Amino acid sequence: MHSPDSHTHLEIPGLRMTKQRKEVYRVLVDGPQDHPTAAQILERVKCNQPGTSLATVYNCLEVLVEHNAIKQVNFDRESSRYCPNLREHGHFHDTNSGQIHDITFKPGIQLADILELPPGTSIEEYEITLRGKLKTSEQSS
Amino acid sequence: MHSPDSHTHLEIPGLRMTKQRKEVYRVLVDGPQDHPTAAQILERVKCNQPGTSLATVYNCLEVLVEHNAIKQVNFDRESSRYCPNLREHGHFHDTNSGQIHDITFKPGIQLADILELPPGTSIEEYEITLRGKLKTSEQSS
DNA sequence: TTGCACATTAGAATTATTCCAAAAAAGACT
DNA sequence: AGTCTTTTTTGGAATAATTCTAATGTGCAA
Incomplete structure (x- = not known):
């Protein structure tokens, strides 16, 4: 099992x-x-x-x-x-390192709870992708 | 004006x-x-x-x-x-009609509030896209 | 073992987009 | 307007990712 x-x-x-x-x-x-x-x-x-x-x-x-x-x-x-991550999640692309990180919702959050969806909408799939920088400790100049 | x-x-x-x-x-x-x-x-x-x-x-x-x-x-x-919609929004692709609808957050919702982001993340841009069906009144079989 | 449906393969084809080099247009200044 | 310079536009070639195609391979089931 x-x-x-x-x-x-x-x-x-x-x-x-x-x-x-x-x-x-x-x-x-x-x-x-x-x-x-x-x-x-x-x-x-x-x-x-x-x-x-x-x-x-x-x-x-x-x-x-x-x-x-x-x-x-x-x-x-x-x-x-x-x-291969099948849990619901989005992705964050760190343009510093080029790495992609999986991002999950905070506990209890549902996509439908936060979006103004037209009535009668059924979501089959979604994609959330973010792009930005992850500030590392050695950020100087 | x-x-x-x-x-x-x-x-x-x-x-x-x-x-x-x-x-x-x-x-x-x-x-x-x-x-x-x-x-x-x-x-x-x-x-x-x-x-x-x-x-x-x-x-x-x-x-x-x-x-x-x-x-x-x-x-x-x-x-x-x-x-041309510059407000923060995502998109919903209705696979029934092929149409794309702009989707906004419910008032007061910030993306960073609902996602489990790694510390030190600064988001430069994001994209939220949903796919699904919009049930119209003439949905029979 | 033979037959058959499904998988794999190399290479060609397709699609969206970018690149390129030349021609055209837009300013700026006389 | 006339000339100079810079920026844009253009058609076509080039590229990149992906899909298609037709031929070949593989493995189960009768």
């Missing part, structure tokens, strides 16, 4: 786990949580599955997203990034 | 208003508020300024965004859209 949101056994209900799919998923789940792009994922996948193609990485990412196993994250028109 | 946030005279401080820039801006400000793409803007601009090129529309949009006269809006990896 494991926690309900863990897929660390690398199985996804209803999806045939080929070696490529498994490896793409593995790279996201237990590789660095740095929101890699398809091209970066390909590099990582190649360590264990050399010969994998970029097209396959895109294919795998597509089915994984469709099966709600991972999320696709977009910053402006940059290359899409992918993340 | 007019309201402080109106630029309906089609002047933007610090920006030379060529006929193309003026027309691109005008199309956004007093054309339909449907968040058009660059290609759609070009079509509209051509009514008054035929011969305008897509490259110019992109150029104009770029300087307008830089001068904070309009905002660029991205939905996933779709073509960028542009909107």
